[in-house]
Amino acid sequence: DQQVKQNSPSLSVQEGRISILNCDYTNSMFDYFLWYKKYPAEGPTFLISISSIKDKNEDGRFTVFLNKSAKHLSLHIVPSQPGDSAVYFCAASSTSSGTYKYIFGTGTRLKVLA
Amino acid sequence: EAQVTQNPRYLITVTGKKLTVTCSQNMNHEYMSWYRQDPGLGLRQIYYSMNVEVTDKGDVPEGYKVSRKEKRNFPLILESPSPNQTSLYFCASSFLMGISPLHFGNGTRLTVT
Numbered sequence: 001d002q003q004v005k006q007n008s009p010s011l012s013v014q015e016g017r018i019s020i021l022n023c024d025y026t027n028s029m030f031d032y033f034l035w036y037k038k039y040p041a042e043g044p045t046f047l048i049s050i051s052s053i054k055d056k057n058e059d060g061r062f063t064v065f066l067n068k069s070a071k072h073l074s075l076h077i078v079p080s081q082p083g084d085s086a087v088y089f090c091a092a093s094s095t096s097s098g099t100y101k102y103i104f105g106t107g108t109r110l111k112v113l114a
Numbered sequence: 115e116a117q118v119t120q121n122p123r124y125l126i127t128v129t130g131k132k133l134t135v136t137c138s139q140n141m142n143h144e145y146m147s148w149y150r151q152d153p154g155l156g157l158r159q160i161y162y163s164m165n166v167e168v169t170d171k172g173d174v175p176e177g178y179k180v181s182r183k184e185k186r187n188f189p190l191i192l193e194s195p196s197p198n199q200t201s202l203y204f205c206a207s208s209f210l211m212g213i214s215p216l217h218f219g220n221g222t223r224l225t226v227t
Contacts, residue, residue, distance in 0.1 A: 006156075034215055043118070043204050043218030044157070051213075089157065095212040100145070100164060101172060102216060106156035 003027045004092050006105035014113050019077040021108050023090035026071065030092040034102070035064060035075045038087045047088075048075070080112045116141045120205050120219035127195055128227055135190045135222050137205030145211040146188040147172070148180065150201040151221075157204065163188055164211065195226040 005024045013019045021035075031052035036044035050057040050064045050073070057064050063076045077084055087109050091102040118139045127133055139146065147162040149172075159172030163182040177199055179191040188207075192199060202223050206216040 004156075032212055036218075041220070043206075043220045044216075046215040046217070049215060091157075091216075093212045100162055100170070100211045101147075101159050104149075104157040106154060 002106075003030075004090060004103045004105040006088075006090060006108050008108050009106070010109040010111070012111045012113060013080045015082060016079045019075075019080045019084065019110055019112065021075040021077075021088050021090075021110065023073045023075075023105055024071060025073075025092050025103075027092070027094065027103075028071070029094040029096065030103075031095055032093045033064070033066060033073050034091045035062075036089045036091065037084075038089065038107070044089060077110075080110075082112050082114050085110055085112045116217070118205055118207055118217050118219035120203075120222050122222060123220065124223050126225045126227065129196055130194050133192050133195060133224075135192075135203060135205075135224070137188045137190065137219060138186050139188075139205075139207040139217070140186065141207060141209070141217065142185065143207035143209050143217070144185070145208040146182065147206050147208075147216070148178070148188070148190045149204045149206065150174065151204065152201050160190070160203075192224075195224075197226050200224060200226050 034049040035047040038044040066073045087107045091104045093102045144165045148160040149157040161180040163169045205219040208216045
């Protein structure tokens with residue numbers, strides 16, 4: 001039972017354009033969400049997070065949007081750069097359920113074309 | 115530099131030969147966790163620890179053991195490795211589980227023949 005889903009295994013975007021990565025979740029108890037970026041031969045690195053009390057969080061070129069009613073979050077990268085080419089994972093956790101884990105999606109491979 | 119350190123980075127072993135993957139963090143984090151990454155399956159949690167001497171199973175704990183005798187160290191033990199444990203393993207730590215991000219090590223690629 002995949003509680004966090006990234007339905008697009010890959011995405012290609014032209015340099016300078018917007019990249020939009022999507023993530024859906026099924027557990028309504030999730031209230032904290034994160035995005036990670038992973039380069040080959042490295043561990044995932046934290047990008048940006050959002051709490052369920054907000055619907056948007058920005059950090060430089062990266063913005064995460066949360067739609068609680070649709071159980072959907074998205075990561076926008078504007079403008080996209082070749083160095084953004086990596087695998088992106090979304091993750092979710094529930095701070096109130098008493099379970100101490102982050103559930104990860106299966107990842108989306110972003111390729112930014114120069 | 116704040117970091118999570120895993121060793122070794124690469125390991126090839128044979129079925130049944132006990133092995134340990136070490137993990138150490140220098141951020142005084144209370145929460146530590148092990149994940150495995152497999153194609154098409156994302157990152158799946160093996161075990162986690164909320165603090166010293168407190169460990170619990172994640173989603174895929176079968177065939178693994180862990181211990182947390184010190185705050186900074188969280189080794190992953192495979193008592194009798196099997197080929198289906200061939201995977202990429204990541205250790206991670208967090209200051210406050212659920213409201214602060216996980217910091218990951220660089221991974222250990224394990225091959226069991």
